[in-house]
Amino acid sequence: xxxxxxxxxxxxxxxxxxxxxxxxxxxxxxxxxxxxxxxxxxxxxxxxxxxxxxxxxxxxxxxxxxxxxxxxxxxxxxxxxxxxxxxxxxxxxxxxxxxxxxxxxxxxxxxxxxxxxxxxxxxxxxxxxxxxxxxxxxxxxxxxxxxxxxxxxxxxxxxxxxxxxxxxxxxxxxxxxxxxxxxxxxxxx
Amino acid sequence: xxxxxxxxxxxxxxxxxxxxxxxxxxxxxxxxxxxxxxxxxxxxxxxxxxxxxxxxxxxxxxxxxxxxxxxxxxxxxxxxxxxxxxxxxxxxxxxxxxxxxxxxxxxxxxxxxxxxxxxxxxxxxxxxxxxxxxxxxxxxxxxxxxxxxxxxxxxxxxxxxxxxxxxxxxxxxxxxxxxxxxxxxxxxxxxxxxxxxxxxxxxxxxxxxxxxxxxxxxxxxxxxxxxxxxxxxxxxxxxxxxxxxxxxxxxxxxxxxxxxxxxxxxxxxxxxxxxxxxxxxxxxxxxxxxxxxxxxxxxxxxxxxxxxxxxxxxxxxxxxxxxxxxxxxxxxxxxxxxxxxxxxxxxxxxxxxxxxxxxxxxxxxxxxxxxxxxxxxxxxxxxxxxxxxxxxxxxxxxxxxxxxxxxxxxxxxxxxxxxxxxxxxxxxxxxxxxxxxxxxxxxx
Numbered sequence: 001x002x003x004x005x006x007x008x009x010x011x012x013x014x015x016x017x018x019x020x021x022x023x024x025x026x027x028x029x030x031x032x033x034x035x036x037x038x039x040x041x042x043x044x045x046x047x048x049x050x051x052x053x054x055x056x057x058x059x060x061x062x063x064x065x066x067x068x069x070x071x072x073x074x075x076x077x078x079x080x081x082x083x084x085x086x087x088x089x090x091x092x093x094x095x096x097x098x099x100x101x102x103x104x105x106x107x108x109x110x111x112x113x114x115x116x117x118x119x120x121x122x123x124x125x126x127x128x129x130x131x132x133x134x135x136x137x138x139x140x141x142x143x144x145x146x147x148x149x150x151x152x153x154x155x156x157x158x159x160x161x162x163x164x165x166x167x168x169x170x171x172x173x174x175x176x177x178x179x180x181x182x183x184x185x186x187x188x189x
Numbered sequence: 190x191x192x193x194x195x196x197x198x199x200x201x202x203x204x205x206x207x208x209x210x211x212x213x214x215x216x217x218x219x220x221x222x223x224x225x226x227x228x229x230x231x232x233x234x235x236x237x238x239x240x241x242x243x244x245x246x247x248x249x250x251x252x253x254x255x256x257x258x259x260x261x262x263x264x265x266x267x268x269x270x271x272x273x274x275x276x277x278x279x280x281x282x283x284x285x286x287x288x289x290x291x292x293x294x295x296x297x298x299x300x301x302x303x304x305x306x307x308x309x310x311x312x313x314x315x316x317x318x319x320x321x322x323x324x325x326x327x328x329x330x331x332x333x334x335x336x337x338x339x340x341x342x343x344x345x346x347x348x349x350x351x352x353x354x355x356x357x358x359x360x361x362x363x364x365x366x367x368x369x370x371x372x373x374x375x376x377x378x379x380x381x382x383x384x385x386x387x388x389x390x391x392x393x394x395x396x397x398x399x400x401x402x403x404x405x406x407x408x409x410x411x412x413x414x415x416x417x418x419x420x421x422x423x424x425x426x427x428x429x430x431x432x433x434x435x436x437x438x439x440x441x442x443x444x445x446x447x448x449x450x451x452x453x454x455x456x457x458x459x460x461x462x463x464x465x466x467x468x469x470x471x472x473x474x475x476x477x478x479x480x481x482x483x484x485x486x487x488x489x490x491x492x493x494x495x496x497x498x499x500x501x502x503x504x505x506x507x508x509x510x511x512x513x514x515x516x517x518x519x520x521x522x523x524x525x526x527x528x529x530x531x532x533x534x535x536x537x538x539x540x541x542x543x544x545x546x547x548x549x550x551x552x553x554x555x556x557x558x559x560x561x562x563x564x565x566x567x568x569x570x571x572x573x574x575x576x577x578x579x580x581x582x583x584x585x586x587x588x589x590x591x592x593x594x595x596x597x598x599x600x601x602x603x604x605x606x607x608x609x610x611x612x613x614x615x616x617x618x619x620x621x622x623x624x625x626x627x628x629x630x631x632x633x
Contacts, residue, residue, distance in 0.1 A: 148321015173417075
């Protein structure tokens with residue numbers, strides 16, 4: 001299990017700069033072509049009928065069993081004119097959800113660890129959640145995440161607002177590499 | 190291809206907007222209307238190998254102006270590495286995903302290269318899993334055809350130049366049943382014809398993905414992405430690869446030649462015309478109605494060795510068309526109608542056994558739209574090392590394909606050098622609706 005965590009952090013990174021097809025946010029939560037929809041409870045956004053934080057191109061890595069871990073990836077967009085920080089993530093599919101980042105180690109590896117303080121998303125800007133980089137880690141899965149399933153993840157912002165993304169589960173073998181960095185604390189998170 | 194044909198495109202009047210990448214989606218379709226119809230071998234009666242691709246060269250600039258419906262799903266954001274793709278040329282050409290609710294890859298110009306990859310649903314996959322598969326594929330297909338990144342693709346740069354990529358999803362009766370729906374009677378193996386020497390390895394399957402593209406590397410990437418996506422759900426049943434003239438080697442719209450050297454596809458119905466629409470698209474209500482069609486994919490081995498023994502005039506007589514330009518042996522240019530009554534002495538110039546005569550049943554409704562590809566495996570030996578991936582689209586295979594094939598099986602001189610070794614029928618569902626997915630009609 002620990003190996004898988006570190007492997008995920010080492011997986012090649014994705015450039016998710018493509019279309020806003022998946023997980024495009026909307027207060028009225030219409031399903032898009034991949035079946036994702038997003039709702040938000042952001043008070044400020046509700047006033048404008050627009051979510052401040054949304055997740056585009058969201059996807060979740062499929063797992064072999066419920067003992068595995070998984071990650072949520074995508075492009076986090078902030079449509080408001082104020083910086084927002086993602087401070088928490090939750091999911092009905094996982095017993096434990098953490099915001100993870102990776103940091104390089106002196107020996108050339110990288111370590112995944114919980115991101116303290118969360119992820120700031122600049123006003124009008126976006127940040128990427130990618131394999132091998134920042135992401136939402138899903139642990140203590142309630143069940144095996146099978147390709148084609150939909151996983152809901154709710155992000156909570158520093159202002160208390162939330163945004164829920166429905167992400168398709170996709171087979172992704174990159175995170176199966178069993179690379180265990182030595183001399184680091186990749187198992188501590 | 191003429192300007193007239195361009196305007197025959199049903200979407201040609203679509204409102205113009207923007208000059209972003211989405212605009213270029215129109216490129217391929219404009220050229221689609223130039224698809225040539227054809228004679229040629231196989232089922233010539235109203236069948237054809239149509240034009241070479243679309244949206245290339247000069248076609249792209251006037252393609253600017255996408256209809257909003259051309260991009261129902263997905264955005265057409267330009268990937269970061271787009272600078273590596275030549276603009277305004279073959280590489281950037283894209284083809285609209287869902288013109289009038291129809292999947293690309295039927296009425297759109299065929300790419301130079303094709304892959305048909307068939308799957309059978311893995312055991313234990315219920316309707317819900319299959320639905321998930323179709324959703325994932327629909328998203329991938331939409332993105333790949335636009336040249337935008339597929340989710341979780343670690344090598345998206347390989348897909349930056351769509352090069353008129355089309356990906357068409359077809360479903361067999363096995364998948365239809367697996368989700369609890371009832372397949373129409375025509376969605377089944379064709380009747381056995383006496384000329385057939387079918388190999389089960391090219392036979393019926395639960396799903397087919399038809400990929401055509403002008404860039405073989407883009408094509409390989411798209412095929413790989415879809416394989417990765419499909420791995421949890423299906424086993425590969427077979428793969429068939431084909432090709433036509435390379436884009437740019439002949440004017441766009443030139444009718445393809447097959448490996449016998451024949452101009453193949455002259456008398457095809459022309460995409461964008463009422464004739465084409467009536468012959469190809471299904472109508473009516475229900476999952477198998479409006480916007481769908483059917484694909485018949487026959488693998489026809491061509492015996493190049495025995496064909497070598499035939500002299501040029503005999504070759505032309507077997508077809509009823511000249512080898513030089515595909516015009517009727519009774520005179521005229523490629524598109525001119527053959528004179529079936531013309532006589533030389535006491536016998537007709539076009540022999541009774543000629544393909545161009547045999548492939549016409551005399552019933553205008555018994556015609557099909559051919560969109561095939563050559564295949565050749567230079568390293569192979571045996572009878573199936575070269576031939577034709579005979580792909581035809583028609584509203585109803587039994588009412589349209591079958592009468593022609595039955596007539597050809599009875600008598601057609603070309604049977605002397607050709608043998609069908611594979612045969613499969615698929616339903617081509619309508620394009621995904623906005624927010625929907627391919628094959629969604631099966632679940633409602």
